[in-house]
Amino acid sequence: MTRLRVAPALRHSQDRLYVTLPDGTGVAWYDRGAGRVSLLPGAGREEVLAALAPYLSGEVTVGPPPVPTPAELDRLALHPDDDLAPNRPGEELHAALDGLPSPGRAGPRRDPRHGELLARQVVGDRLDGLDRSAGVGVRVRVLHSVPLPGADPAVRIDHLLIGPAGVLAIRTLPARNRRIRVADPMVRTGFSAPVPLLGHLREAAERASGALATAVRPVLVVVGASRLEVAPPPLDVRIVRDTEVAAPADAEGVLKPADVESLYATARDRRAWSGGRRGR
Structure with a gap:
């Protein structure tokens, strides 16, 4: 996978880091409050975790986005x-x-x-x-x-x-x-x-x-x-x-x-x- 970029959310009341391709296409996000990394279809698990490694803390669940309430x-x-x-x-x-x-x-x-x-x-x-x-x-x-x-x-x-x-x-x-x-x-x-x-x-x-x-x-x-x-x-x-x-x-x-x-x-x-x- 091409080198990934990590950027914080820009909206209030969210503590997320978004993982994107160089062209801005999102491939995953890390919700620090929930301790969850959500992977979108086509995202490489290991590549995403490597990009997020400096920001991960505690136990983290990795998987597809949860079903919305x-x-x-x-x-x-x-x-x-x-x-x-x-x-x-x-x-x-x-x-x-x-x-x-x-x-x-x-x-x-x-x-x-x-x-x-x-x-x-x-x-x-x-x-x-x-x-x-x-x-x-x-x-x-x-x-x-x-x-x-x-x-x-x-x-x-x-x-x-x-x-x-x-x-x-x-x-x-x-x-x-x-x-x-x-x-x-x-x-x-x-x-x-x-x-x-x-x-x-x-x-x-x-x-x-x-x-x-x-x-x-x-x-x-x-x-x-x-x-x-x-x-x-x-x-x-x-x-x-x-x-x-x-x-x-x-x-x-x-x-x-x-x-x-x-x-x-x-x-x-x-x-x-x-x-x-x-x-x-």
């Missing part, structure tokens, strides 16, 4: 415009900020949305890392910038995490070395006016619960705060720093792997959040 088949049938999986953290902010002049000494002031985008990227990277670090047979699925059509712009889902611990609707709060004070439902950043952020977060979680037909827990992640004061802690909203973002996902498992995949297949479909259906 109903949830996977439904996901594969998604129209690209309806698939939320490729969304980057802060996807709508990228669109809003593209084309704006870069701030400089003589230029315009820095748009505060730049700080918000950075905070979402920090949290998004940590969440995506939870999937990559999950053990064999354990999956943590993450979606970013989940739209809530018709809702108040303040009511949004920055990140949706689906894993053994359940479903989390996560809101990111950029603090930028300022003090954060939480007095349910109000949140105050530095000397700015308090806003009912916990109320917005609860509403977003309720909308997600209705769309997915399952319980969804609200989580507020504070990024870069010099001080975080929460008195008293709310019973229904988890509030953590960005360095502690794994804690809510590490709770006692309530979802089986099949449940995680089924919910993820539903959640990544844009139509699940609007009730609309696209003709095919």
